[in-house]
Amino acid sequence: MPMTILRARDLSLRLAPLIAAGMFCLFSSPLLAADDEAPPKGAAVTVLKAAKSCFANIVEVSGTIIPREETQLRPERMGLKVAEVMVDAGDSVTAGQVLARLTLPEGGQITVQAPVGGVISASTASVGAMASGKGEALFSIIARGEFDLVGMVPTRDIQKLQVNQTARIKVIGAGEVDGKVRRLSTTVEPNSQLAQVFLGVTTNRRLLVNSSGRAQIKTGQSCGVSVPLTAILYGSAGTVVQVVRRARVETRRVETGLMAAGQVEITSGIQEGDIVVARAGALLREGDPVRAVTASADTK
Secondary structure, eight states: OHHHHHHHHHHHHHHHHHHHTTOGGGGSOHHHHHHHHSOOOOEEEEEEEOEEEEEEEEEEEEEEEEESSEEEEOOSSSSEEEEEEOOOTTOEEOTTOEEEEEEOTTSOEEEEEOSSOEEEEEEOOOTTOEEOSSSSOSEEEEETTOEEEEEEEEHHHHTTOOTTOEEEEEETTTEEEEEEEEEEEEEEOTTTOEEEEEEEEEOSSOOOTTOEEEEEEEEEEEEEEEEEGGGEEEETTEEEEEEEETTEEEEEEOEEEEEETTEEEEEESOOTTOEEESSOOTTOOTTOBEEEEEOOTTTO
């Protein structure tokens, strides 16, 4: 035992000059070396992988519901008096149906018949009133009950539209109805640079003339890399996304495309599989060390 103690002390004395000369690293712990090479510690950030998604290319049209074709009925001669009225505004009629009876000045009666089936949109006929060929129409009929949504769209959108493209239309007071592009304007309004579009409305529901409607027309789709809207930062430097690479923040300038359901299409700047900060913010700067925490399915 005494011999062993003396040798340990001798070893300590021999190492002392080496320690003083800065050569202690040759005998440092392997654990310390591993710590020196470990990634830097930083704030925890929620991340997700940029993934591919498909976005519908939608053209929106806001406008007014109008009759596609409206027929107005007036007697052909003067001096007639309304003797009987068979229909009211809002009634559906068939071609040839008797709408009213008029009394002739010389006696006898004639009938007013619907020239086409449709919906009575307006009526001024009342028993005892005079009927004139130059006054207000006795009846206005929306032919076949057909309506159009007439709206204006930017010039860039009119190029995407084609006759017979389908549409979903929300009409105030009537809910959602089907529609189809029926006619496109060949000119634009010079001041606003808007073009007119006519969408035929298909429904059995009662529509009100001049009610407002909003249509969505799918003109195609685009598939590419997408990220949540929360991952996008807009600033003086342009549109950017913050990416985590080697435990540090990298700021990537991106070009965006279509948007749907809180997701944004990225046309350039990042690739599928890149680790993106789910909620980008000004507190994270280029090169900041971070600890990436993968977002759960509920938070994406």
